[in-house]
Amino acid sequence: MEQIPVHQVEPVNRCELCTAKCCGYITQSIDTPRSIHDFDVLLWQIAHQGVNVFKDSNGWYLLSTTPCEFLLEDNRCGIYHQRPMICREHDNDSCELEVPIDEGCELYFETYQELDEFCRKRYKSWDKRFAKKKSRK
Ligand code: SF4
Ligand code: SF4
Secondary structure, X not given: OOOOOHHHOOHHHHHHHOOOHHHOOEEEEEOOOOOHHXXXXXXXXXXOOOEEEEEXXXXXXXXXXXXXXXXXXXXXXXXXXXXXHHHHHOOOOOOOOOOOHHXXXXXXXXXXHHHHHHHXXXXXXXXXXXXXXXXXX
């Protein structure tokens, strides 16, 4: 079947042609990290599998790449008539199909190394945090 460019797909049929990208993850807003301690906590969180961190015009978020358990193999919702309000209200007019989250935000960190590199540029004393407390391990 010939691929239809995303910008030519009308919102009314867009979801039918999508692999339900919006059902493949969750996000949780977090306080804006300001201190070395805040970023050190973020580093611990992103060290866990499937956890990403991003910042957009609304603030900072954790993103967990965890597909919804009700997503069916054919990309339909298995609890369509009971699905949560946030699913019903999700606007497919300009959604993840057109602009993936990692392309539409100001900052996106997928790995520990990416966030660590960002922190080293932001804080010259990044490694000095280790000297403040003795490790218990
Ligand atoms: S809202 Fe967007 S990302 Fe979600 S299924 Fe529809 S087209 Fe895909
Ligand atoms: S409940 Fe349905 S619409 Fe909502 S995330 Fe899960 S599969 Fe997607």
